[in-house]
Amino acid sequence: MRIRYQISVIAAVLWLSACNVIPEPEQTRVYPLPQVLAPMQLDTYAGTLRVAQPSALQALDLPRVAVIQSDGRQAYWQSLRLQDRLPLVVQDALVRGMQDSQIATHVVRDSSASAFHVELQTHIEQFAIINASSPQARSAAVVIRAQLRRANDRQVIATQRFEAQYEGLGSGEAAALAGLAEALAKVQRDMMMWANLALQDK
Template sequence: MKRTYRLAGSIVLAASLSLLSACSILPKPEQVDMYRLPAAQVPVAASHSAPVTWSLRLDKPMASGALNNQNIAVVPEGNLISNYKGARWSDTAPVLLRNRLLDAFLQDGRIQGLSTDDSNLQSDYELGGELLAFQTHYNGKSPQVLIQYNARLVRSSDQRVIASKRFEARQPLSNPMVPSVVAGFGQASDTLMPQVVQWVMQQGQAER
C-alpha cells in the first residue's frame, strides 16, 4: 500500500514539473500600446453662416487590407508596407478618419443633420470614398505622415455621384518614435479636415 502511494506521488510530482517546464518555454504575450487619433489641435472654425437645409451621412471610406485594421502602418522603402511593433490604433484607420470628419463637421456647425453609417439614418447626401494612404512614409531621407483620401459626395435619393476629389496631407516628422508619429497623424488630419469640410459645403449648396 505504501508503495502505491509513493508511486502516485512520483507521478504527480513528475506531472507538475512537466507543466512548469512547459509554462517556462511558452512565449510571453506581446505588450501592445493602444493609441487614439489625437484630437484637433487646430479645430475647424465655427462658421457664422446660416445652417443648411440638407443632411449628410458620413460613411467609412473603403480601404485595402493593409489599412483596414488597427495596425499603425509604415512604408520604410519602395513598395514594402509594414507596421510599428507593439502599437495599435484604437480603431481601424477608416473609422478613425470618419470619426475625425464627424468632429470637423460638428465644429463647423452648418450641417445640423449629421449621421454616420453606423446609425444608417436617411440623409440627403452621403460622403464616402476611398482611404488610399494612412501611414508613415520614408522618402529616402526623413519620415513623414501621409494621408490620402479620395472623397465622393453622393445624392442619397438616386445614388448619383455629385462630385469627387482627392485630398492629401503630408506631415514631416522630426522624431521617428511612435508617440511622435501619432502626433504627426493628428497634425496631418488638422490640415485635411477643413479642406474636406469646405469642399462638401460648396458642393452640397451648389446642388440646392
C-alpha cells in the first residue's frame, strides 16, 4: 500500500512538472482599425448620400485579417481579430470619412430608414497582408470597387475600381493594422474625390 502511495505521489509531481512546460496557446486579441484619414475639402452635394454595407467574398466577410502567403494561398492572422466583420468595419470608415469631409448634406447608412438621393455601393475585392520573404518586405493591400446609383430610377451614374498598397510593414499586429489603415485611407481619398466629381455632375 505504501509503495502504491509513493508511485501516485511521484506521478502527480511529474504531471505538474509537465504542465509547466506545455506552451500556452497564442491569445487572440481584438483590435480596432486605426483612423488615419484626415478630413478633405470637398464641394458639398445638396442631398443625402446613403452608404450601403459593402459586399465581399465569404473569405473576407469575417472579423479576421487575411494573409496572402508567398505561394499565393490565403490564410488568416491567427492572433488578430477586427472589432467587427470586415464589411461593417469598412462601411464605418467610409461613412465617417464622408461625414467628416461633408461630401453631402447628409451621409447615412443603409441600415437607416432615411430617404436618400444617391447610394454608394461597394465591393471589397482585397483587404489583406501580403507576405514576403522578410518582414520588412510585407505590404498591406486594399482593393474596393464602387458605384454610385440614383435612388429615383436606380440608374448607375459612375463606377470605378480603387486600389492601394502600403509597403514596408515590418512585423506584429500593430504594424499590420497600421498598414491596412493607411491603404484603406488612400482608397477612401481617391473614392471621395471621384464621388465628389460624380455628384456635382449628376
